[in-house]
Amino acid sequence: MTKKPFILTLFIILLFNTAITYSQELKLSNLFCDNMVLQRGTEVPVWGVAAPKEKIRVKFAGQSVTTRTGKNGKWMVVLAPMEASKTPREMTISGKKEIVFSNVVVGEVWICSGQSNMQFSVSNAPEVDALLSSAKNIRSFEVKRTVSFKEEDNVSGKWKDVPPSSAVAFGFAYFLEKAEDIPIGIIHASWGSSSLEAWMPRDMADEFPYFKDIMNDLDADTETRNRINKALSSGEERTTKEDIFMRRQPNILYNAMMKPLAPYACRGLVWYQGERNTRYYSGVPMVNEDNWYHRVIGMKEYGDVLQSWVKRYRKEWKNKKMHFSVVMLPGYGKGTNNNPDIDSKSPTAMSWAWMRESQQKVLDLPYTSVVNTIDLGDETDVHPKDKLPIGKRLALLAQKHTLNKDIVAEGPVLDQVKAQDNGLVIYFNNAKGLKTIDQKDPRGFWIADESMQWHMAGAKIVGETVVLSNDAIKNPVYVRYAFAGKPDVNLANAADLPAYPFRTDNEIPTDE
Known part of the structure:
Protein backbone atom coordinates (compact mmCIF):
# COMPACT_ATOMS: atom_id res chain seq x y z
CA MET A 1 0.00 0.00 0.00
CA THR A 2 2.88 2.38 0.70
CA LYS A 3 4.78 1.52 -2.48
CA LYS A 4 2.13 2.68 -5.00
CA PRO A 5 1.83 6.26 -3.64
CA PHE A 6 5.62 6.56 -3.72
CA ILE A 7 5.78 5.45 -7.37
CA LEU A 8 2.91 7.77 -8.26
CA THR A 9 4.64 10.70 -6.56
CA LEU A 10 7.92 9.93 -8.36
CA PHE A 11 6.05 9.75 -11.69
CA ILE A 12 4.43 13.13 -11.08
CA ILE A 13 7.80 14.71 -10.20
CA LEU A 14 9.40 13.30 -13.35
CA LEU A 15 6.47 14.43 -15.45
CA PHE A 16 6.64 17.94 -13.94
CA ASN A 17 10.38 18.24 -14.53
CA THR A 18 10.01 16.98 -18.09
CA ALA A 19 7.26 19.53 -18.72
CA ILE A 20 9.51 22.33 -17.47
CA THR A 21 12.35 21.18 -19.74
CA TYR A 22 10.20 20.84 -22.83
CA SER A 23 8.42 24.14 -22.26
CA GLN A 24 11.65 26.08 -22.24
CA GLU A 25 11.13 29.17 -24.37
CA LEU A 26 13.40 30.23 -27.16
CA LYS A 27 16.08 32.54 -25.79
CA LEU A 28 19.44 33.78 -27.00
CA SER A 29 22.58 34.78 -25.22
CA ASN A 30 22.26 38.39 -24.05
CA LEU A 31 25.05 39.25 -26.49
CA PHE A 32 22.41 39.00 -29.23
CA CYS A 33 19.99 41.90 -29.06
CA ASP A 34 19.00 45.14 -30.75
CA ASN A 35 21.90 47.42 -31.81
CA MET A 36 24.51 44.63 -31.89
CA VAL A 37 27.60 44.63 -34.07
CA LEU A 38 28.57 41.41 -35.82
CA GLN A 39 32.16 40.70 -36.85
CA ARG A 40 32.85 40.98 -40.56
CA GLY A 41 34.96 38.58 -42.60
CA THR A 42 34.60 35.52 -40.37
CA GLU A 43 32.05 32.91 -39.38
CA VAL A 44 29.61 34.26 -36.79
CA PRO A 45 28.19 31.86 -34.16
CA VAL A 46 24.69 32.59 -32.87
CA TRP A 47 23.46 30.58 -29.89
CA GLY A 48 20.83 30.20 -27.20
CA VAL A 49 18.38 27.76 -25.63
CA ALA A 50 14.93 26.38 -26.46
CA ALA A 51 13.00 23.18 -25.89
CA PRO A 52 14.93 19.98 -26.69
CA LYS A 53 14.71 18.91 -30.34
CA GLU A 54 13.11 22.22 -31.33
CA LYS A 55 13.92 23.42 -34.85
CA ILE A 56 15.61 26.81 -34.86
CA ARG A 57 16.08 29.10 -37.86
CA VAL A 58 18.26 32.22 -37.94
CA LYS A 59 17.87 34.73 -40.78
CA PHE A 60 20.18 37.65 -41.42
CA ALA A 61 21.61 39.50 -44.42
CA GLY A 62 20.16 37.05 -46.94
CA GLN A 63 21.28 34.00 -44.98
CA SER A 64 18.97 31.40 -43.49
CA VAL A 65 20.52 28.75 -41.24
CA THR A 66 18.70 26.01 -39.31
CA THR A 67 19.49 23.57 -36.54
CA ARG A 68 17.78 21.55 -33.84
CA THR A 69 18.41 21.93 -30.16
CA GLY A 70 20.14 19.16 -28.23
CA LYS A 71 18.74 17.18 -25.34
CA ASN A 72 19.81 19.96 -23.01
CA GLY A 73 17.95 22.56 -25.03
CA LYS A 74 21.10 24.35 -26.20
CA TRP A 75 21.57 25.29 -29.86
CA MET A 76 24.05 27.12 -32.08
CA VAL A 77 24.16 28.08 -35.73
CA VAL A 78 26.99 29.69 -37.69
CA LEU A 79 26.48 32.49 -40.18
CA ALA A 80 28.85 32.66 -43.14
CA PRO A 81 31.36 35.54 -43.29
CA MET A 82 29.85 38.91 -44.18
CA GLU A 83 31.12 42.23 -45.47
CA ALA A 84 30.99 45.32 -43.27
CA SER A 85 27.76 47.28 -43.47
CA LYS A 86 26.54 50.42 -41.74
CA THR A 87 23.02 49.74 -43.00
CA PRO A 88 20.82 48.64 -40.07
CA ARG A 89 19.16 45.27 -40.65
CA GLU A 90 17.00 42.84 -38.74
CA MET A 91 17.98 39.40 -37.47
CA THR A 92 15.11 36.95 -37.10
CA ILE A 93 15.33 33.86 -34.89
CA SER A 94 12.39 31.51 -35.05
CA GLY A 95 11.35 28.30 -33.34
CA LYS A 96 8.03 27.79 -31.64
CA LYS A 97 8.08 31.55 -31.33
CA GLU A 98 9.89 34.29 -33.21
CA ILE A 99 12.39 36.87 -31.97
CA VAL A 100 13.43 39.86 -34.07
CA PHE A 101 16.46 42.03 -33.36
CA SER A 102 16.65 45.41 -35.07
CA ASN A 103 19.40 47.90 -35.95
CA VAL A 104 22.03 45.19 -36.46
CA VAL A 105 25.23 46.16 -38.31
CA VAL A 106 28.43 44.41 -39.38
CA GLY A 107 31.93 45.72 -38.70
CA GLU A 108 34.89 45.22 -36.38
CA VAL A 109 34.26 43.83 -32.89
CA TRP A 110 36.81 43.98 -30.07
CA ILE A 111 36.73 42.99 -26.42
CA CYS A 112 38.42 45.52 -24.12
CA SER A 113 39.33 44.14 -20.71
CA GLY A 114 41.64 44.63 -17.74
CA GLN A 115 41.67 46.59 -14.52
CA SER A 116 41.24 50.24 -13.49
CA ASN A 117 43.11 51.92 -16.34
CA MET A 118 40.84 50.14 -18.80
CA GLN A 119 37.82 50.99 -16.66
CA PHE A 120 39.04 54.64 -16.47
CA SER A 121 36.11 56.65 -17.79
CA VAL A 122 35.91 58.93 -20.80
CA SER A 123 34.76 61.80 -18.57
CA ASN A 124 38.04 61.63 -16.62
CA ALA A 125 40.21 61.90 -19.74
CA PRO A 126 39.60 65.42 -21.18
CA GLU A 127 41.31 64.80 -24.53
CA VAL A 128 39.24 61.67 -25.10
CA ASP A 129 36.04 63.27 -23.84
CA ALA A 130 36.45 65.99 -26.48
CA LEU A 131 36.06 63.35 -29.21
CA LEU A 132 32.52 62.38 -28.22
CA SER A 133 30.86 65.09 -30.29
CA SER A 134 32.42 63.79 -33.51
CA ALA A 135 32.07 60.06 -32.81
CA LYS A 136 29.96 57.92 -35.13
CA ASN A 137 29.39 54.27 -35.99
CA ILE A 138 30.58 53.15 -32.52
CA ARG A 139 28.52 50.82 -30.35
CA ASN A 154 25.14 34.09 -19.97
CA VAL A 155 26.34 37.60 -19.24
CA SER A 156 24.50 40.68 -18.00
CA GLY A 157 24.44 43.64 -20.39
CA LYS A 158 23.08 44.78 -23.74
CA TRP A 159 24.29 46.44 -26.91
CA LYS A 160 23.75 50.19 -27.11
CA ASP A 161 24.21 52.56 -30.01
CA VAL A 162 26.70 54.65 -27.99
CA PRO A 163 30.47 54.60 -27.40
CA PRO A 164 31.90 52.59 -24.49
CA SER A 165 32.44 54.22 -21.09
CA SER A 166 36.16 53.35 -21.07
CA ALA A 167 38.49 56.12 -22.28
CA VAL A 168 40.98 53.66 -23.76
CA ALA A 169 38.29 51.56 -25.44
CA PHE A 170 36.52 54.62 -26.86
CA GLY A 171 39.74 56.20 -28.09
CA PHE A 172 40.65 52.95 -29.81
CA ALA A 173 37.20 52.65 -31.41
CA TYR A 174 37.19 56.30 -32.46
CA PHE A 175 40.47 56.21 -34.38
CA LEU A 176 39.76 52.79 -35.87
CA GLU A 177 36.39 54.01 -37.16
CA LYS A 178 37.96 57.14 -38.61
CA ALA A 179 40.49 55.01 -40.47
CA GLU A 180 38.09 52.34 -41.75
CA ASP A 181 34.68 54.09 -41.91
CA ILE A 182 32.83 50.99 -40.73
CA PRO A 183 30.88 50.13 -37.57
CA ILE A 184 33.02 49.41 -34.50
CA GLY A 185 31.64 47.30 -31.67
CA ILE A 186 33.31 47.29 -28.25
CA ILE A 187 32.53 44.69 -25.59
CA HIS A 188 33.85 46.32 -22.42
CA ALA A 189 34.61 43.92 -19.55
CA SER A 190 36.94 45.47 -17.00
CA TRP A 191 37.13 45.90 -13.24
CA GLY A 192 39.52 48.02 -11.20
CA SER A 193 42.29 46.37 -9.14
CA SER A 194 41.65 42.95 -10.66
CA SER A 195 44.65 40.68 -11.18
CA LEU A 196 45.50 38.47 -14.12
CA GLU A 197 44.43 35.59 -11.90
CA ALA A 198 40.93 37.07 -11.59
CA TRP A 199 40.47 36.56 -15.34
CA MET A 200 42.02 33.08 -15.51
CA PRO A 201 39.90 29.98 -16.21
CA ARG A 202 40.02 27.49 -13.40
CA ASP A 203 41.59 24.78 -15.54
CA MET A 204 44.78 26.84 -15.84
CA ALA A 205 45.49 25.40 -12.39
CA ASP A 206 46.53 22.24 -14.25
CA GLU A 207 49.44 24.18 -15.75
CA PHE A 208 50.39 26.49 -12.89
CA PRO A 209 50.75 24.96 -9.41
CA TYR A 210 50.62 28.38 -7.75
CA PHE A 211 47.18 28.97 -9.25
CA LYS A 212 46.05 25.53 -8.16
CA ASP A 213 47.07 26.39 -4.58
CA ILE A 214 45.16 29.67 -4.74
CA MET A 215 42.04 27.99 -6.06
CA ASN A 216 42.22 25.17 -3.50
CA ASP A 217 42.47 27.77 -0.75
CA LEU A 218 39.46 29.64 -2.14
CA ASP A 219 37.47 26.41 -2.25
CA ALA A 220 38.27 25.74 1.40
CA ASP A 221 37.68 29.31 2.57
CA THR A 222 34.07 29.11 3.68
CA GLU A 223 34.18 32.54 5.27
CA THR A 224 35.24 34.23 2.02
CA ARG A 225 32.72 32.33 -0.07
CA ASN A 226 29.90 33.17 2.32
CA ARG A 227 30.93 36.81 2.34
CA ILE A 228 30.88 36.95 -1.46
CA ASN A 229 27.54 35.16 -1.71
CA LYS A 230 26.07 37.61 0.80
CA ALA A 231 27.41 40.57 -1.21
CA LEU A 232 25.97 39.11 -4.41
CA SER A 233 22.57 38.61 -2.80
CA SER A 234 22.49 42.28 -1.80
CA GLY A 235 22.68 43.26 -5.49
CA GLU A 236 23.18 46.96 -6.12
CA GLU A 237 23.09 47.58 -2.38
CA ARG A 238 26.52 46.08 -1.76
CA THR A 239 29.17 48.38 -0.34
CA THR A 240 32.34 49.55 -2.04
CA LYS A 241 34.31 47.51 0.47
CA GLU A 242 32.49 44.34 -0.57
CA ASP A 243 32.91 45.31 -4.21
CA ILE A 244 36.68 45.52 -3.80
CA PHE A 245 36.76 42.27 -1.87
CA MET A 246 35.03 40.42 -4.71
CA ARG A 247 37.00 41.80 -7.63
CA ARG A 248 40.34 40.94 -6.01
CA GLN A 249 39.59 37.22 -5.89
CA PRO A 250 40.96 34.72 -8.43
CA ASN A 251 38.98 33.16 -11.30
CA ILE A 252 35.51 34.36 -10.38
CA LEU A 253 35.59 37.42 -12.66
CA TYR A 254 36.38 35.15 -15.59
CA ASN A 255 33.45 32.91 -14.71
CA ALA A 256 30.92 35.73 -14.70
CA MET A 257 32.28 38.35 -17.08
CA MET A 258 34.44 36.62 -19.70
CA LYS A 259 33.43 32.98 -20.11
CA PRO A 260 29.89 33.88 -21.30
CA LEU A 261 31.33 36.08 -24.07
CA ALA A 262 32.80 33.10 -25.91
CA PRO A 263 32.54 32.33 -28.76
CA TYR A 264 31.05 35.69 -29.85
CA ALA A 265 32.85 36.52 -33.09
CA CYS A 266 35.41 39.28 -32.64
CA ARG A 267 38.68 40.45 -34.14
CA GLY A 268 40.56 40.38 -30.87
CA LEU A 269 41.00 41.50 -27.29
CA VAL A 270 42.70 44.60 -25.90
CA TRP A 271 44.27 43.87 -22.50
CA TYR A 272 45.22 46.73 -20.18
CA GLN A 273 46.16 45.04 -16.92
CA GLY A 274 49.23 44.35 -14.82
CA GLU A 275 49.33 46.94 -12.06
CA ARG A 276 47.97 44.45 -9.52
CA ASN A 277 50.79 42.05 -10.38
CA THR A 278 53.61 44.59 -9.86
CA ARG A 279 53.70 44.50 -6.08
CA TYR A 280 56.39 41.81 -6.07
CA TYR A 281 59.15 40.86 -8.49
CA SER A 282 58.84 37.09 -8.27
CA GLY A 283 56.69 34.38 -6.80
CA VAL A 284 53.47 34.49 -4.81
CA PRO A 285 53.93 36.21 -1.45
CA MET A 286 52.68 34.91 1.84
CA VAL A 287 49.70 36.96 2.87
CA ASN A 288 48.09 38.21 6.02
CA GLU A 289 45.03 40.26 6.86
CA ASP A 290 46.67 43.42 5.57
CA ASN A 291 47.79 42.17 2.16
CA TRP A 292 45.56 39.20 1.38
CA TYR A 293 44.80 40.67 -2.06
CA HIS A 294 48.48 40.52 -3.08
CA ARG A 295 48.48 36.76 -3.46
CA VAL A 296 49.14 36.89 -7.17
CA ILE A 297 52.11 36.08 -9.38
CA GLY A 298 54.92 38.63 -9.58
CA MET A 299 56.42 40.54 -12.49
CA LYS A 300 59.03 37.95 -13.42
CA GLU A 301 56.53 35.17 -14.07
CA TYR A 302 53.71 37.36 -15.40
CA GLY A 303 54.83 37.07 -19.03
CA ASP A 304 54.82 33.28 -19.03
CA VAL A 305 51.38 33.13 -17.43
CA LEU A 306 50.12 35.78 -19.88
CA GLN A 307 51.25 33.69 -22.84
CA SER A 308 49.35 30.66 -21.56
CA TRP A 309 46.34 32.86 -20.80
CA VAL A 310 46.26 34.06 -24.41
CA LYS A 311 46.44 30.49 -25.70
CA ARG A 312 43.66 29.44 -23.36
CA TYR A 313 41.36 32.26 -24.47
CA ARG A 314 41.97 31.40 -28.12
CA LYS A 315 40.94 27.85 -27.31
CA GLU A 316 37.75 29.14 -25.65
CA TRP A 317 36.91 31.21 -28.73
CA LYS A 318 38.02 28.42 -31.08
CA ASN A 319 40.07 31.00 -32.92
CA LYS A 320 43.84 30.50 -33.20
CA LYS A 321 44.19 33.89 -34.91
CA MET A 322 42.32 35.90 -32.28
CA GLY A 331 55.60 55.52 -16.56
CA TYR A 332 55.14 55.45 -12.78
CA GLY A 333 57.48 56.37 -9.94
CA LYS A 334 56.74 53.82 -7.22
CA GLY A 335 58.49 50.51 -6.61
CA THR A 336 57.36 47.21 -5.19
CA ASN A 337 55.58 46.43 -1.94
CA ASN A 338 58.94 45.74 -0.26
CA ASN A 339 60.60 48.91 -1.55
CA PRO A 340 58.09 51.50 -2.77
CA ASP A 341 60.38 54.54 -2.64
CA ILE A 342 62.77 54.29 -5.57
CA ASP A 343 64.68 56.48 -8.00
CA SER A 344 62.22 56.44 -10.89
CA LYS A 345 65.02 57.19 -13.41
CA SER A 346 67.35 54.41 -12.25
CA PRO A 347 67.89 51.47 -14.65
CA THR A 348 68.42 49.09 -11.74
CA ALA A 349 65.59 50.04 -9.38
CA MET A 350 62.82 47.51 -8.81
CA SER A 351 60.26 49.35 -10.93
CA TRP A 352 57.55 48.73 -13.50
CA ALA A 353 60.35 48.29 -16.05
CA TRP A 354 60.43 44.61 -15.12
CA MET A 355 56.70 44.26 -15.75
CA ARG A 356 57.02 45.93 -19.16
CA GLU A 357 59.73 43.43 -20.05
CA SER A 358 57.44 40.62 -18.95
CA GLN A 359 54.47 42.01 -20.89
CA GLN A 360 56.53 42.05 -24.09
CA LYS A 361 56.95 38.27 -23.84
CA VAL A 362 53.49 38.03 -25.38
CA LEU A 363 55.15 38.98 -28.67
CA ASP A 364 56.67 35.50 -28.79
CA LEU A 365 53.19 34.36 -29.82
CA PRO A 366 51.73 35.05 -33.28
CA TYR A 367 48.85 37.51 -33.67
CA THR A 368 49.89 39.71 -30.78
CA SER A 369 51.01 43.31 -30.35
CA VAL A 370 52.12 45.58 -27.52
CA VAL A 371 51.16 49.24 -27.28
CA ASN A 372 54.22 51.23 -26.23
CA THR A 373 53.38 53.76 -23.49
CA ILE A 374 56.90 54.44 -22.23
CA ASP A 375 56.53 58.18 -22.96
CA LEU A 376 53.22 58.38 -21.06
CA GLY A 377 52.11 58.05 -17.45
CA ASP A 378 52.38 60.02 -14.24
CA GLU A 379 55.16 59.93 -11.66
CA THR A 380 52.76 59.82 -8.72
CA ASP A 381 49.39 58.74 -10.14
CA VAL A 382 48.71 55.11 -11.00
CA HIS A 383 45.74 56.35 -13.06
CA PRO A 384 47.23 58.81 -15.58
CA LYS A 385 44.85 60.85 -17.75
CA ASP A 386 46.85 60.69 -20.99
CA LYS A 387 44.70 57.96 -22.54
CA LEU A 388 44.33 59.54 -25.99
CA PRO A 389 47.72 58.35 -27.39
CA ILE A 390 46.92 54.81 -26.24
CA GLY A 391 43.72 54.79 -28.28
CA LYS A 392 45.56 56.11 -31.34
CA ARG A 393 48.31 53.51 -31.07
CA LEU A 394 45.85 50.68 -30.52
CA ALA A 395 44.04 51.69 -33.71
CA LEU A 396 47.29 51.75 -35.67
CA LEU A 397 48.24 48.28 -34.43
CA ALA A 398 44.80 46.92 -35.29
CA GLN A 399 45.01 48.34 -38.81
CA LYS A 400 48.46 46.87 -39.41
CA HIS A 401 48.21 43.50 -37.71
CA THR A 402 44.54 42.57 -38.18
CA LEU A 403 43.47 44.51 -41.29
CA ASN A 404 46.79 44.17 -43.15
CA LYS A 405 47.27 47.89 -43.76
CA ASP A 406 50.70 48.96 -44.98
CA ILE A 407 51.35 51.51 -42.25
CA VAL A 408 53.89 52.22 -39.53
CA ALA A 409 52.25 51.16 -36.28
CA GLU A 410 55.21 50.73 -33.92
CA GLY A 411 58.10 52.87 -32.83
CA PRO A 412 61.76 51.81 -33.13
CA VAL A 413 62.43 48.28 -31.81
CA LEU A 414 65.88 46.96 -30.92
CA ASP A 415 67.43 44.93 -33.72
CA GLN A 416 71.06 44.47 -32.69
CA VAL A 417 73.98 46.05 -30.84
CA LYS A 418 77.50 46.31 -32.25
CA ALA A 419 80.73 47.44 -30.59
CA GLN A 420 82.47 50.39 -32.22
CA ASP A 421 85.67 51.96 -30.89
CA ASN A 422 84.92 52.55 -27.18
CA GLY A 423 81.19 52.69 -27.69
CA LEU A 424 78.15 50.81 -28.91
CA VAL A 425 75.96 51.23 -31.97
CA ILE A 426 72.26 50.44 -31.58
CA TYR A 427 70.39 49.28 -34.68
CA PHE A 428 66.59 49.40 -34.78
CA ASN A 429 63.68 48.13 -36.79
CA ASN A 430 60.97 50.69 -37.62
CA ALA A 431 63.66 53.37 -37.52
CA LYS A 432 62.83 55.35 -40.66
CA GLY A 433 63.16 59.02 -39.82
CA LEU A 434 64.79 58.28 -36.46
CA LYS A 435 64.71 61.45 -34.38
CA THR A 436 64.06 62.95 -30.98
CA ILE A 437 60.79 64.73 -30.32
CA ASP A 438 62.58 67.77 -28.83
CA GLN A 439 65.49 67.94 -31.30
CA LYS A 440 67.95 67.21 -28.47
CA ASP A 441 70.27 64.21 -28.09
CA PRO A 442 68.55 60.92 -27.20
CA ARG A 443 67.99 60.29 -23.50
CA GLY A 444 67.33 57.23 -21.40
CA PHE A 445 70.32 55.09 -22.45
CA TRP A 446 72.58 53.39 -19.89
CA ILE A 447 75.61 51.22 -20.63
CA ALA A 448 77.80 48.84 -18.64
CA ASP A 449 80.83 46.62 -19.10
CA GLU A 450 81.23 43.13 -17.66
CA SER A 451 81.28 44.58 -14.15
CA MET A 452 77.59 45.51 -14.58
CA GLN A 453 78.18 48.98 -13.18
CA TRP A 454 75.70 51.14 -15.08
CA HIS A 455 76.54 54.62 -16.39
CA MET A 456 74.33 57.07 -18.22
CA ALA A 457 75.38 57.08 -21.86
CA GLY A 458 75.98 59.98 -24.15
CA ALA A 459 73.89 59.31 -27.27
CA LYS A 460 73.94 60.57 -30.85
CA ILE A 461 71.67 59.71 -33.77
CA VAL A 462 73.63 58.62 -36.83
CA GLY A 463 71.29 57.78 -39.69
CA GLU A 464 68.92 55.16 -38.35
CA THR A 465 71.21 54.15 -35.48
CA VAL A 466 72.10 55.54 -32.06
CA VAL A 467 75.76 55.64 -31.03
CA LEU A 468 76.46 55.37 -27.28
CA SER A 469 79.53 56.12 -25.21
CA ASN A 470 80.78 57.12 -21.78
CA ASP A 471 84.37 58.09 -20.97
CA ALA A 472 84.25 56.02 -17.78
CA ILE A 473 83.73 52.78 -19.72
CA LYS A 474 86.43 51.51 -22.04
CA ASN A 475 84.64 48.39 -23.32
CA PRO A 476 80.89 48.71 -22.94
CA VAL A 477 78.95 45.50 -23.49
CA TYR A 478 75.40 45.97 -22.25
CA VAL A 479 72.65 48.51 -22.85
CA ARG A 480 69.45 49.40 -21.06
CA TYR A 481 67.07 51.84 -22.70
CA ALA A 482 64.06 53.42 -20.95
CA PHE A 483 64.42 50.67 -18.38
CA ALA A 484 63.14 52.61 -15.37
CA GLY A 485 59.92 53.34 -13.54
CA LYS A 486 59.35 56.74 -15.17
CA PRO A 487 62.18 57.22 -17.66
CA ASP A 488 62.94 60.49 -19.40
CA VAL A 489 62.78 59.55 -23.09
CA ASN A 490 62.58 61.38 -26.41
CA LEU A 491 63.52 58.87 -29.13
CA ALA A 492 60.94 58.25 -31.88
CA ASN A 493 60.59 57.53 -35.60
CA ALA A 494 59.09 59.63 -38.38
CA ALA A 495 55.61 58.51 -37.33
CA ASP A 496 56.21 60.09 -33.89
CA LEU A 497 55.97 56.68 -32.26
CA PRO A 498 58.33 56.15 -29.27
CA ALA A 499 61.12 53.60 -29.18
CA TYR A 500 60.35 50.47 -27.16
CA PRO A 501 62.24 49.92 -23.89
CA PHE A 502 64.79 47.12 -23.78
CA ARG A 503 67.84 45.68 -22.04
CA THR A 504 70.54 43.42 -23.47
CA ASP A 505 71.89 41.91 -20.26
CA ASN A 506 70.62 38.87 -18.40
CA GLU A 507 71.15 40.34 -14.96
CA ILE A 508 68.36 39.69 -12.48
CA PRO A 509 67.46 42.21 -9.78
CA THR A 510 68.73 41.81 -6.26
CA ASP A 511 66.81 44.39 -4.22
CA GLU A 512 63.77 42.18 -3.64
Missing part, protein backbone atom coordinates in the same frame (compact mmCIF):
# COMPACT_ATOMS: atom_id res chain seq x y z
CA SER A 140 29.18 49.16 -27.04
CA PHE A 141 28.23 46.29 -24.78
CA GLU A 142 29.04 47.06 -21.14
CA VAL A 143 29.47 43.82 -19.20
CA LYS A 144 28.00 44.05 -15.70
CA ARG A 145 30.69 43.84 -13.02
CA THR A 146 29.96 40.75 -10.99
CA VAL A 147 31.46 37.40 -10.01
CA SER A 148 30.48 33.74 -9.94
CA PHE A 149 31.91 30.57 -8.42
CA LYS A 150 30.93 28.64 -11.55
CA GLU A 151 31.35 29.28 -15.25
CA GLU A 152 28.23 31.09 -16.43
CA ASP A 153 26.45 30.55 -19.73
CA HIS A 323 44.51 38.99 -31.86
CA PHE A 324 45.67 40.15 -28.44
CA SER A 325 46.87 43.73 -28.09
CA VAL A 326 48.53 44.33 -24.72
CA VAL A 327 48.86 47.86 -23.34
CA MET A 328 52.29 48.27 -21.77
CA LEU A 329 52.24 49.81 -18.30
CA PRO A 330 53.18 53.51 -18.63
